[in-house]
Amino acid sequence: MQNSSLKSTATKGIVWSAVDKFAVQLGQFVVGIVLARVLLPEDFGLIGMLAIFIAISQTFIESGLGTGLIQRQARSDVDFSTLFVFNLLVSGFFYLVLFFSAPFISAFFEQPRLTDLTRILGLSLFLNAFAIVQRTKLAILIDFKSIAKSNVIGTIAGGLCGIIAAINGFGVWSLVIQMLMSSLASSISLWFLSNWRPSITFSKKSFKSLFGYGSNLLIVGLYAQLLNNVYNICLGKFYSTASLGYYTRAKSLADTSAGTIGSILQQATFPILTSVQHDKEKLVSIYSRMIRMSAFFIIPIMTLIALLAKPIVILLLTDKWISIIPLLQWIVFSRVFLPISTINLNLLNAVGRSDLYLKVDLSKLPVTVLVMIITIPLGVKAIVIGHVVTSVLFFVINAYIPGKIYGYGPLHQLKDMLPVFVATIVMAIPVFVISYFIDNLVFELFLGGILGLLTYLFLCWLIKVDELNEIWEVLFKLKTYYK
Structure with missing residues (x-):
């Protein structure tokens, strides 16, 4: 596949995969809200x-x-x-x-x-x-x-x-x-x-x-x-059937954002990575860009959901679901690294190393079993806190072997994500202040969401986060995504 053809195909794939996932997730989100209320x-x-x-x-x-x-x-x-x-x-x-x-x-x-x-x-x-x-x-x-x-x-x-x-x-x-x-x-x-x-x-x-x-x-x-x-x-x-219902609904809300971004990147990038699997330089370029782009979206979105969990749950699902608020706040942070881990493992599949994929996944078993043994007897909240711990450890494990092969391991990935983490932390301050001092749920959700988004985008522009420019090129200038 020629470079120009790959650029065009990749852009179209990313765009249509995004349309697919966002449209489906939006539909499922709306349907889920209606069903949860009934x-x-x-x-x-x-x-x-x-x-x-x-x-x-x-x-x-x-x-x-x-x-x-x-x-x-x-x-x-x-x-x-x-x-x-x-x-x-x-x-x-x-x-x-x-x-x-x-x-x-x-x-x-x-x-x-x-x-x-x-x-x-x-x-x-x-x-x-x-x-x-x-x-x-x-x-x-x-x-x-x-x-x-x-x-x-x-x-x-x-x-x-x-x-x-x-x-x-x-x-x-x-x-x-x-x-x-x-x-x-x-x-x-x-x-x-x-x-x-x-x-x-x-x-x-x-x-x-x-x-x-x-x-x-x-x-x-x-x-x-x-x-x-x-x-x-x-x-x-x-536990009770209701407890399981709370847990699954909290997971569903968290996965609406993290799962969408992860699915877009997995579906659209796998055939692209496969097509350049023998060109190491181009493969690593696409791979690293996807890691940074995933972090650009998922980190601030998950943080906003956690900060605004109360108005989101009460306004959308009604008071009968109020018990999922603390569960949702923890689960969203366990989903921060999910799309990034998906890309790391996706790379191994794309180059035909499903054997390494298997080894990486099985290596996480002892950690999973230990966390389960500790948290399950302690209740639902302990379980979701355990999810946060394992998600961080799994990110390191998932990124280790691709890092050894292609020189882009967990430390390098975290370094690339650092500007996004900084922008998100600063963004969280005004949103937290609004949530703490404003009692009106509608106003809290609207003002907190808008102010958080604008603050984050301004900070990304201020510190010159490359992904902001790339998104502008893809969505508004219809330029190529890959260099």
Whole structure:
């Protein structure tokens, strides 16, 4: 790929990936607020109990094979058809596993309603499996415009159905309807937007080749899903359903910002990094820029959410969710390094070192287990404080091996992020003063948010943060993002 072509493709990929993620997250955010105002924390807690079972099943279905197709340079239609057949067969198998294990899941949590909820929600595995190849094909072509369309269609369709169901008294089933309709609409739209059609061909040779790369990602994915959702199991088993509902809603609010930025960077940069994987200088240039750009957005946003957590929660979710305020304040800080860690690990996948990806992720297991043992018996607040501790340690671990290989490790990354940290700390002072002295929640949220944003941008301009100029070029001057 020529340099000018790479610049144009990268810019379009970043822009459309941003449109996709922001539009979807905004839609999900609005839908989540409406549902939270209508439904009870216990309803969200019930779905939270099932999260790990759906997530693990979905990880097996994907198995890292789609990522393997994106990473490899030569691909055939047989490869795509092999992946399609594999996805369907595995999705059918895991749906049967969920169907027959549903009574045991219900008995474990002592929640009779989980049997039917598991069996119906499990249908999402089929719906998602039908469109994995189409999504992969579009990602290879860096056609994030089509992916954005399908995701927005799914978000709108699922959100409307869920809200209508909630208003009509469907309770927890409103959340199930939302998820199923979102998956169905998104999958159907991907079939219309992609010109690829399966030939129902399965090649053992192709599968072995893809699985050789994807198997490491499968293990990493299973490991990550277990760690991400094990708290749901513990809270659902040893604490109230409402406590789990508070925890999952606080995580959802925090992930709206951090997850969006992380997803944009991961989705848009992976095929770009893959295309220049043999050009070390260009690879490191793109990689380091993404680290700095991620920090430019995520650090001030998470800080503002923490400072303005009270008006955000009460105004958007009502007083019945007031218990999540301290949880949200801690969780947002645990998400500061999330997009940056994603980029560090993404680099290893892009250059075909999924084995190192696996080793890096597994090396974090002792820390995770120790923090879990200490915090879970102490309650929900202790758990989210533990998230902050592990996120900092994981950033160092995730950045270590890429640093050894490419000379851009955790210390170098932190040095590049220092101007953003300084600007954010100074920005936090007037926002804290406003939050402390103003009692009107609407005024506090509006004035604190506007003043915080303007202060941060002014400080970034004053200390000449390069990312501010780059954003101006991309959004307003339509100049290239990469030099």
